[in-house]
Amino acid sequence: MPIEQNADGLKVWQKRNRREQFTHWASWFIGVAVFVVCWQQISESTTWFFVWDAPRIAGDILTRATPPKWEYITQLGEPIWDTLNIATLGTLLALFLAVPTAFLAARNTTPSKTFIRPLALLIIVSTRSINSLIWALLLIAIIGPGVFAGILAIAIRSIGFCAKLLYEAIEEIDHKQVEAITATGASRWQVMAYGIVPQIMPAFAGVAVFRWDINIRESTVLGLVGAGGIGLQLSSSLNVLAWPQVSLILIVILFAVVLSEWVSAKVRGAII
Template sequence: MPLTGTAEGPVWRRRTSGRQWAIWSAWLAGTALFVACWQVISASTTWFFVTDSPRVIADIGSRMVPPAWGYLGKLWEPMWDTINIATLGTLLAIVMAVPVAFLAARNTTPSALVVRPIALLIIVSSRSINSLIWALLLVSIMGPGVLAGIIAIALRSIGFIAKLLYEAIEEIDRSQVEAVTAAGAGRGQVMAYGIVPQIMPAFAGIAVFRWDINIRESTVLGLVGAGGIGLQLQSSLNILAWPQVTVILLLIVATVLVSEWVSATVRHKII
């Protein structure tokens, strides 16, 4: 009881003392965990570099300006590649994610015991592994290039799109499906008339949202050889050409902001 009797009469507290103790010990455990983790990191950090960092930051900062604007001319083609990787990767992901989503949704899966767990495993595997790791793997398998980047983006996006889409499918209004079924529609027609119109806005929103994220992700794929502007970033960093790095970073920020604007506008129009 939050009310406890004392010499001066009953006192109200927000929580019972047992609960209060539990909360305090949770905080204590959390702090202890944080400190322990920090010590692990601290042990493998060279503190000299960290204490030296203000000087390094000032140094890099002074070398980053003025940006080498002339370098911009060489960046259009890798940027075009970057955008293609994101767009084609998203399209490829959509093609693969839609069937997976229908197999994973409780109300459309052909078998909840066998097929659904497999679909869910595909989704969680795809989601757990960053597109850069997929790219590492694909570059090691099929050699460097844009194609590896596209497939890496697609493999990472399947899980994202399929997860959000199957949640949308599970939330549909069942009575509309029932009505179409009652008219004698076949399996395909029930999907086309009863389910697809209901999930269409969610689907379009998800696809555009993922495309926006993929633009961001594809800017770094070049670091591991999977095409796009990351390749230029990598080589500029290797030769410590900081003015070029500035230009690349600014171009990336500009592209990301534009893609975010496009995605926000499209999603706004749909909803």
């Protein structure tokens, strides 16, 4: 904490010296200026009449959407099942590809830190940087609409997420166990199987369940772009303004998400 002397020669304790105070207030000034400029840009491109009229529109839609069309539930069994399959199979495929990618990216298991590790990190970053909806749009253009495109979109999106957490877990293992197994004359694969894999299994299980929980949420909207699942029913109902059907679909999606959250919480609790 800086100390300064006033005109009488008395020492005064201050939280910041003059340079730090100037930097602090300059940062606030720059932040406020940036906020004002951004707000001005947003205001110029916003039709404020629709914003002020939004509560009335929302109330009108809510009135049209209630009560939900409960008899429509019979047509949602297969779409919600497709959504669960997209999330589950996409997660399994992602884990199948993420595990070797993680071992190639970890500093203590990669065969080459110069060539192979940067390539593995590039795969992790590139798959994580693009949203699953964009992957779905690209895959639909390549292989056509349907559940298979949704599975691949979820899988590609999940590879980077799972591989990043797994390679960090690999780098944080207890190296004493690895050294002990290596000292017995074990091969590289035996060291990996008996010294590394048992240490990362809890992290692997936690990542798998957590990512599956996330993919349940993401797979519910992939149908909006034609990748199958209950999102396709939601898109069809929105196109014809069938608001009672929309409200029922949203209830089903909410129930599926809550159920997946409960399952993942139970599994993570059992693992921990």
